[in-house]
Amino acid sequence: MSVDEAKLRGRWEALVAEIEAHNRRYYIDASPIISDRAYDALFRELQELEDAHPALRSQESPTQRVGGLPVDALSKFTHPTPMLSLQNSYDEQDIRDFDERVKRQLDLSADHSVRYLVEPKLDGMAMELIYEGGVLAVGVTRGDGLVGENVTPNVRTIRNLPLRLVPDSTGEQVSSTAGSGSQASLFAPTPGPQTKASSAALPTRVAIRGEVVMPQDSFQKLNERRVSEGLEPYVNARNSTSGTVRNLDSRIAAAAPLRFYAHSAGVCEGRSFERHSDFLAFADAMGFQVPAGITACDGIDEVIAALAAIEDRRASYPYDIDGAVVKIDDHDLQARLGFVSRSPRWSMAYKYAAEQATTRLLAIDVQVGRTGVLTPVARLEPVFVGGVVVSNATLHNRDELERKDIRAGDLVVVQRAGDVIPQVVRPLVEKRTGTEVTFVFPDQCPECRAPVVEVEDEVALRCANEVDCPAQTRARVAHFASRKALDIEGLGVKLVAQLVEEGLVRSIADLYSLDGQRTALLALERMAETSVDNLLAGIEASRSAPIHRLLFGLGIRFVGETVAKRLCGHFGSWEALASATQEELEEAEEVGPIVADSLRTWFADERNQQLITAMSDGGVQFPDEARPEALPAHPFLGKSVVVTGTLSSMGRSEAKAAIEARGGKSPGSVSKKTDYLVAGENAGSKLEKARKLGLNVLSEDDFLQLLG
DNA sequence: GCGCTACGCCCGTAATTATA
DNA sequence: TATAATTACGGGCGTAGCGC
Incomplete structure (x- = not known):
C-alpha cells in the first residue's frame, strides 16, 4: 500500500468510525452531539471519498445503509443453530408452574430462588444477524426456524444496528432508550459485566437475534406520508415490517423506519457468556439497541412484579409489545434444562390478554380437511380487532360449537388469540331476538355427499369418502406441496383446486406425471408458459426431497x-x-x-x-437419510454411544443427555450396532464385549474432547 | 397426569404473472 | 400499462389425543 493509499484508508476509517458513533448517539442513545448539517457533511465527505476511490467502499460502510440495487429474489439461508419459539403463558399461575417445573427438573428445593431476567416482548419480526470477524455478514428471517430468507441488503439499512462490532469506549452511557422512563435499567445497578464485556475479545462469529419493529410514531408518520402521496395506509406495523424487510428493493427498506432490538444469541464462537445478562451487556456495548425495561429478578415473586410493571408501562414503550419474556439468567442452568422439540425449557413468554370486539355471526359453514375432518367456520360481519379486520374464525368442532352454544345470527365477542388467530369467545345471549338459528351439523359431506362418520371417543366428525372426496384430495395434495412437506413452489391451493377439478390430479402421484401434460396445464386458468415451467421445475426439485x-x-x-x-x-x-x-x-x-x-x-x-x-x-427418489437435519454435524450424530463404568466429570444420565443432545443415542448395552463405548472407572463386562466386537473404545478424556 | 405433537385455521403485505 | 389473481411468508393459537 502506498503512502497515499494508506492516508485515504485512514481518512475513510476515521469517517466511518465517526459517523457510526454519531449514528449510535442519534438512534440508540437519543442524545446527538452534532447538528444534522454537520452530520450530513461528514456523510457527504464519505460518499465522495468512496465515489472517487471505489476500492474503499465496503459493506460495513454507513453509505451502504441507503440501500442498493434491487435483487431478483430472496435466497434461503440455513440458521447456524435453529431459531426456536417460546412456550407461552397467560397468567400468574402459569408463571409459578414454570418456576416449579424448572426447580423440579434442576433438583432444587421449592424455596430456592432462581435468578430470572424479565424482558418486554416486542411485537415485530424475528431476525438473526450473523457477524463474521466483527462485520455484519448476513441477516436472515426466522422462516420455519431451520431455514429462513436471506434479507441482508434490507437489514443493512436499519439505522440502529452496527454494521461492524465496535466495543463501546464510552463505558457507562448505555441503554438509555427514549421512553425508558423511571424504570431502572438492567445495567445501571450492575456495571460489572459491561466493563468486562467491552474489554473482552470479539467473537469470531456470532449470531445476534432480536426483533425488527417499526416504532409507533414512525409508523404513523409513514402512513401520513403514504396518504399524502395518494397511497393506501398500511393497516398495522407488524405486517408492514414483514413486508418491508422482505422487499426485493433495499431502497424501500432504507426509507422505512425499521429498528432492530437485540434479545439473545444464536451461535457464538470465540466468546462465551456465563449469564444471559452478560450477553445483553455485551450486545449493548457492541452497539446494539437492547429493549428498555429489562429486569433481573431473584425468585418468581419478583418475576411476577416485573411482569406487572412492564404491563403497566405497555403504552409508554415506543414500539408495540405483546407480552414479556422470562428467562433463566444462568447459562449453566439453561444448558441443564435443555429443550423440548421447538422451545427451550428455561424460558417462557408471558402474553397479554387479547383485545376484544363484538360483531354479528352471519353464518356457519363447514370445511373438509385432508383427513376428512369436518370443521365448522364462523362467517362474521367484518370487524376491526387487534389491528386487523376479521371476517372468519374457526369454531373447531361440533362439541365446541354446542359447548359455547353459538348460533347463526348471534352477536358474538371476537378476539385475536395471542393477537393472531381470530377466535369467537362467546355469544351475547342477552342480545338474542329469537331469530338465531341453532346449527345442525350435516350428516353428509358438504362436498361429496358421502356419509359423515363418528368414531367413538373421537371428537371429530369425518367424511367417510377417503379416496374420492375432492375436498380431501385437494387438501391432501396442498399439504403435500406445502412448505414443511415437499415445498413445491408454484403449487398453491388455487392451482391444486384446478388440477383436481380438471381431473389432472387424483392423487399425489399424479403430480409426477404432469410433465407429459403441458398442453392440459397451459389450458388452465392463469397458466401460461412461465407458470407451467415454474410448476414443473418445482415438482422436479421435489423428486429428490429427503x-x-x-x-x-x-x-x-x-x-x-x-x-x-x-x-x-x-x-x-x-x-x-x-x-x-x-x-x-x-x-x-x-x-x-x-x-x-x-x-x-x-x-x-x-x-x-x-x-x-x-x-x-414418476421419478421420486426416496433417498436414504443419515441424520435429522436440525442438528449440527457432530461425531456422535446418528451414532450409538454406550457409557459404562464411572465417569469422574458427570453422572451417567448426564453423559447420556450430552450424547443425545448431539444427535446420538445412548442405549444401556453394547451390541454390534454400537459405534462407541465410553469406558469410565471400573468398566466391566461391557468393555470386554466391546473389545471382542472390535468397537471404538473411548476414555473419559477422549469422550469429553469429542463432546467439544 | 403432564408434556408434547398433530392438526386445522386466519389476516396483511409483497412479488409475480396472467389478462384485460 | 394497469389491474386482478395467485402464491409465499410473516405473525401462532386452541383443542384433542398420544407418549411417557
Missing part, C-alpha cells in the same frame, strides 16, 4: 413433522421404514402403539403401496 419430508407430506395420521423426522432418522431408509413391523416401529422414539399401528395400516393398504410405486415410477 424422505422425512415425503413421509410427513403423505399425511399419515399422527405422523407430523417431528415424528416423521424421528422415524426417518431411526430407520434411515424408506425400505426399512415401509417393511418395519409394529414392534420395530415402536422402538423409534416418540412412537407408541397408536402411531405404529397407524403407520403399519397405511403401509399395508394396497392403494398406498400403489401410490408409492406410482411416485417411484
